[in-house]
Amino acid sequence: MAADDLFNDLPEDTGYDASSIEVLEQLEAVRLRPGMYIGGTDERALHHLVAEVLDNSMDEAVAGHANRIELELHADGSVTVRDNGRGIPVDPHPKFPDRSALEVILCTLHAGGKFNGKSYQTSGGLHGVGASVVNALSSHIRVEVARNKTLYAQEFSQGIPQGPLQNLGPTQNRRGTSFTFLPDPQIFGAAARLKPARLHQMARSKAYLYSGVEVRWKCAPEMLGNDDDTPAQASFHFPGGLADYLNERLHGAATYAEAPFAGKVVFAEKFRDDTAGYVEWAINWTPGRDAFVSSYCNTVPTPQGGTHEAGFWSAILKGIRAYGELVGNRKAAQVTRDDVQAGGSAMISVFIREPDFVGQTKDRLSTATAQRLVEASVRDHFDHWLASDTRSAGAILDYLVLKAEERQRRKAEKETSRKSATKRLRLPGKLVDCSRNTRDGTELFLVEGDSAGGSAKMARLRETQALLPLRGKILNVLGAASSKLGQNTELSDLCQALGTGMGTKFNVEDLRYDKVIIMTDADVDGAHIAALLMTFFFTQMRPLIDNGHLYLACPPLYRLTQGAHRVYAMDDAEKDRLMQKGLGGRGKIDVSRFKGLGEMDAKDLKETTMNPATRKLIRVSIDEDEPGETLDLVERLMGKKPEMRFSYIQENARFVEALDV
Numbered sequence: 181m182a183a184d185d186l187f188n189d190l191p192e193d194t195g196y197d198a199s200s201i202e203v204l205e206q207l208e209a210v211r212l213r214p215g216m217y218i219g220g221t222d223e224r225a226l227h228h229l230v231a232e233v234l235d236n237s238m239d240e241a242v243a244g245h246a247n248r249i250e251l252e253l254h255a256d257g258s259v260t261v262r263d264n265g266r267g268i269p270v271d272p273h274p275k276f277p278d279r280s281a282l283e284v285i286l287c288t289l290h291a292g293g294k295f296n297g298k299s300y301q302t303s304g305g306l307h308g309v310g311a312s313v314v315n316a317l318s319s320h321i322r323v324e325v326a327r328n329k330t331l332y333a334q335e336f337s338q339g340i341p342q343g344p345l346q347n348l349g350p351t352q353n354r355r356g357t358s359f360t361f362l363p364d365p366q367i368f369g370a371a372a373r374l375k376p377a378r379l380h381q382m383a384r385s386k387a388y389l390y391s392g393v394e395v396r397w398k399c400a401p402e403m404l405g406n407d408d409d410t411p412a413q414a415s416f417h418f419p420g421g422l423a424d425y426l427n428e429r430l431h432g433a434a435t436y437a438e439a440p441f442a443g444k445v446v447f448a449e450k451f452r453d454d455t456a457g458y459v460e461w462a463i464n465w466t467p468g469r470d471a472f473v474s475s476y477c478n479t480v481p482t483p484q485g486g487t488h489e490a491g492f493w494s495a496i497l498k499g500i501r502a503y504g505e506l507v508g509n510r511k512a513a514q515v516t517r518d519d520v521q522a523g524g525s526a527m528i529s530v531f532i533r534e535p536d537f538v539g540q541t542k543d544r545l546s547t548a549t550a551q552r553l554v555e556a557s558v559r560d561h562f563d564h565w566l567a568s569d570t571r572s573a574g575a576i577l578d579y580l581v582l583k584a585e586e587r588q589r590r591k592a593e594k595e596t597s598r599k600s601a602t603k604r605l606r607l608p609g610k611l612v613d614c615s616r617n618t619r620d621g622t623e624l625f626l627v628e629g630d631s632a633g634g635s636a637k638m639a640r641l642r643e644t645q646a647l648l649p650l651r652g653k654i655l656n657v658l659g660a661a662s663s664k665l666g667q668n669t670e671l672s673d674l675c676q677a678l679g680t681g682m683g684t685k686f687n688v689e690d691l692r693y694d695k696v697i698i699m700t701d702a703d704v705d706g707a708h709i710a711a712l713l714m715t716f717f718f719t720q721m722r723p724l725i726d727n728g729h730l731y732l733a734c735p736p737l738y739r740l741t742q743g744a745h746r747v748y749a750m751d752d753a754e755k756d757r758l759m760q761k762g763l764g765g766r767g768k769i770d771v772s773r774f775k776g777l778g779e780m781d782a783k784d785l786k787e788t789t790m791n792p793a794t795r796k797l798i799r800v801s802i803d804e805d806e807p808g809e810t811l812d813l814v815e816r817l818m819g820k821k822p823e824m825r826f827s828y829i830q831e832n833a834r835f836v837e838a839l840d841v
């Protein structure tokens with residue numbers, strides 16, 4: 181084909197010359213391509229307009245010039261953001277002497293007071309774009325400024341001033357800026373509405389992020405639908421900052437640490453012009469609920485994270501590994517950032533000079549120094565915190581190690597399952613099985629890992645008694661999503677040993693043993709593990725209980741010896757009674773208290789707890805008359821509130837060691 185032919189079919193390009201290269205008036209450009217400035221025209225973008233205006237007032241507060249901000253949604257769908265700050269400057273602008281600074285700010289892109297760092301030190305605003313973008317995308321705006329005891333006002337529509345700045349005369353009690361705007365339906369669609377719940381949440385989170393400000397919320401009653409439980413009025417002021425916020429968001433869910441690891445630290449290193457930034461954070465680990473991370477820079481949410489988050493997680497990970505090393509838990513070295521993050525719900529807020537964000541909607545922080553500064557600040561405190569609250573530290577470390585093990589196991593399983601399809605039929609490696617081939621008369625003892633080993637193995641009847649050691653605390657079943665249950669090593673081992681599935685897949689016919697006996701230490705931890713197991717059976721293998729297969733072993737707490745006489749006491753009352761009555765021998769009665777099953781020798785354990793001829797067992801059953809109550813009990817044991825869970829265990833464990841709180 182000749183080169184000419186290629187073009188013969190195409191129309192002439194008439195009129196495409198210099199005149200068609202438009203230079204859009206600045207705000208016209210915003211109206212034409214809103215996505216570039218606010219990420220689209222959807223609901224998120226619509227609410228982003230409010231965030232831009234609210235951020236300006238927050239900047240005023242963080243700079244120390246305002247301590248009250250009001251956010252009000254009106255019946256006509258417009259919204260007002262009011263602060264008691266310095267007020268947007270209204271004097272004529274040096275570059276444009278016939279326009280006020282206010283007009284320049286609202287009608288020009290890249291006009292702002294946050295470029296030089298003199299009027300604001302750590303601000304969310306930095307591009308000088310926000311107010312003008314809101315102006316361009318609003319069908320109506322009224323800005324009122326009270327400065328030097330004088331009130332000024334100017335109105336705009338779709339980015340165009342509707343008249344010059346007006347001087348409304350003296351005002352005694354007002355100062356600051358009041359910014360009212362109605363998002364333009366031509367841009368966002370006629371049906372677009374600002375949502376009270378979203379704005380209310382925005383107002384509240386700003387107050388949490390900066391404890392030096394009170395944020396008031398008000399909403400016209402007409403704007404609240406029938407099923408909207410957003411309050412029409414509220415006032416937020418949170419001196420407790422992020423720790424309060426985190427606790428509120430966790431809603432009393434079970435957590436590994438009693439109080440979140442939280443703090444606020446001014447960076448050790450100053451910025452170029454001698455100003456200091458700071459970081460505030462709060463984190464807790466929650467079993468069985470989806471973790472969340474919220475980060476902010478200068479009170480602007482950064483949903484895609486960035487350098488501040490990276491620094492934070494790095495501090496937490498290094499801290500955990502170092503603590504593991506300190507307490508001799510070598511497995512801590514295998515914990516990765518994914519493991520730490522998986523169950524960690526965290527809030528991180530930094531205030532820094534001249535932050536760099538990715539994009540105008542500021543979804544991600546990219547300031548490189550933030551990583552180093554945050555990591556250094558948090559790390560120090562984390563080490564301290566772990567060392568001073570060893571109980572929480574231990575619980576968190578165990579949990580994270582378990583996470584790491586689960587992850588490794590899943591990985592290994594993926595690899596081997598490809599090699600061997602028959603793997604599912606195998607019994608778990610740690611099961612010490614009995615030799616009888618049929619189910620009749622057989623028993624499976626579930627024992628705590630550490631104390632399990634030696635004595636129980638020697639004390640058992642090889643033919644009929646099997647042992648399954650369980651390591652670590654079993655996942656809190658009620659709090660966990662059922663998809664997670666299958667991933668828990670201890671629970672899936674248990675299912676394999678029993679030969680049954682769990683949940684809807686449970687079939688009592690498949691059960692490989694007659695009796696399933698929970699045998700844990702006679703202390704608080706033991707009671708806790710027993711409770712966890714019972715919850716698991718109750719929720720996932722209910723027929724096992726209904727058919728009378730589930731039992732609790734009753735290990736004694738004391739051994740009393742007098743010469744050749746030897747008896748056991750289940751609890752203090754029994755011990756006292758025996759001491760008074762005497763054992764029938766002569767001389768002093770020797771009392772020894774068992775700290776755990778591991779302390780009992782095989783003979784003791786066999787006689788008191790395992791041998792069917794001499795032991796005592798409790799059969800777990802559900803009171804048919806009160807099924808509601810049983811559920812309640814299980815929920816109380818394992819439910820959302822750890823305090824509740826513990827209070828039950830403290831009251832009801834037969835043998836209670838003093839809690840080491």
Ligand SMILES: Nc1ncnc2c1ncn2[C@@H]1O[C@H](COP(=O)(O)OP(=O)(O)OP(=O)(O)O)[C@@H](O)[C@H]1O
Nearest residue numbers: 236267268292293294305306307308309310311357
């Ligand atoms: N409530 C307010 N009180 C005092 N000054 C304000 C207020 N709102 C805006 N300003 C001034 O107007 C300027 C421009 O605001 P604008 O929202 O356009 O941009 P910005 O906040 O500087 O940056 P960004 O585009 O990142 O939000 C600000 O830098 C500030 O000087």
